[in-house]
Amino acid sequence: MLIDHPLLGLRDSSEFIYMGDAKLLNRPNWRSQNIKSKFVEYGYLRKNPAGIHKELWYHEQGDRSWLVVTRNTVTHEILKVELARNLKRKVNAK
C-alpha cells in the first residue's frame, strides 16, 4: 500500500506504524460521568468495520508525523490522508 502523505507525497506503508481506529484521538475527559465505562470503551472496544475505516498511522521511518488515513478495509483502497494534528486542532477549536 502507498500512503499519500500530505507533506511528503506517496510513501510505502511499511515506513509507518499502525495504531488502529482514529477514535483514539478523542480521549475521554477524566472528570466526566461514567468515566470507567468510557475508558473501557476507549481502550478496548472497536467498531472494526468491513468498509470505510479512519485509522492512525505513524510515520516512524520518515518525518514522525501522525496521519489519519481513511481506507477501505475490504479493498485496501486509500481514500483520504490527513495530518492528525490538523484534525485535532480543528476539534479543539470547536
Next chain:
Amino acid sequence: MKYSGFKVLWEGLGGNKGWKPLWRKPDPKKGYDIIIVGGGGHGLATAYYLSNKFDITNIAVVEKGWLGSGNIGRNTTIIRSNYLLPQNQPFYEFSLKLWENLEQELNYNSMVSQRGVLNIFHSDSQRDAFVRRGNAMLMSGADASLLGIDALKKLAPFLDFQNSRFPIKGGLWQPRGGTVRHDAVAWGYAKEADSRGVDIIENCEVTNFLVKNGRCYGVETTKGIIKSKKVGVCVAGSSSAVMGKVGINLPIESHVLQAFVSEGLKPLIPGVITFGAGHFYVSQSNKGGLVFGGDIDGYNSYAQRGNLPVIEDVCEGGVALMPMIGRARLLRTWGGIMDMSMDGSPIIDKTEIKNLYFNGGWCYGGFKATPASGFCYAHLLATGKPHKDAKDFLFNRFEKGRLIDEKGQGNQPNLH
C-alpha cells in the same frame, strides 16, 4: 456412514458406488433449540459436541458460504499446547487431548500427525523464558523438553548453527504437537453432527438477529426467519461485522494473516519448527510443500489477501533460520482474516443480550483450539455456565483488568 478398512476394500471391489455424501442439504425448519451461526471448524465442533456430548440434537448450523469455507481451510494446520499463562495453557492442553482421540471419535481420517513442535531460542534470556514456559506446560499435564545444541543438530541438522547474528542456543520441544489435515476436521465434525440430526444449512447468510426486550429468539437469514431458543455466534474473522448488527462493539480488530506454500520437496523438515528471533514457522505437508507463515500484516483488513512487505519479512526469517530453503520456489500465498483481540486471547461468553452467545477473538491461534473451543462453547450453550478450562475467556476481563496477555503487549491487537 462408517469408514473402515473393510469398507474401503468392499467399495473398491464394487466400483466405489456405495459412498454417500457426508451430510444432508436440509432446508431450515421453523425453529430450533440452538442455532449456531457459522459453519466453520469451531461452529461444526460446537454442533458436534452439543449433539454427541450434551444430547441436544435440535440444532441448526447456518453458514454464509459453503461448509468450512473460512479459516478452517486457510490456516497452517499446526496443533500444540505450548502456552504460558494458567488461563490459557489448560485449555490448549484439553484441546490437544481431544485432537489425539479425534479420528477414532469421528470415525474420520483427519490425519492427526504428532510429529512434534520445536521452538528455537537464540539468547540466554530467551532460554530462561522458554524454560519457564516448558515448566508451565508440564504443570498443565502437557509434555515439554528442553533440547540442547547436540540434540538439535541430530533433529534438524539443516538449521544455521553458524548464524552469528542470531546464534541457535537450543529449543523447546513438544513431541505431542504436530499437524492435522485441516479441511478434514470440518468434514469429520459435520459428518458426525449430521448423523445425530443436526441441520447444516449452507449458503444461508444471517442478515439480522431477532431481539425483543433484550432477548434473542432467532435469526433473519437469506433463507427466511429461523427461530431458536438460543443463538451461538461463531464467526471468527467476521465477528465485529456480525455482532455489529445488534450494536455490540467487540474488543477485536480484524487483521489479515498470510500463509505460504513452497513447491513440493523431498521429506526434510521433521516437525513444526519456529524461529525465535523473528516470526517464522514451518512444517512440511504430506505432499511435500513447505507450509509456513509469520506475522500478520498489521492493519485492519477484511480483504483475505495481504501485501508484499510481510511476504519478504517471512521469507527473510525462513532463510535466516534454514538457509537451505533459499532456492525453494514459493508456490502459493493466501490470506485469512483474524479476529485479533485486545489481549491476544479468545472470548467464549454470553453477551449483554439474553440467549445470544459469542465465540471469537481467536487471533491466529484458532485452528489448534478447534476441538476445545467447540467443547467449551457447547458446554456454555447447554448449561449456561463456562467450562472449567475456558472460565477466564470472558468479555468482562477487559473492564476488570484481568487480561490474558501472553506477550504482554497491551491493548494493541496487531502486536499479539
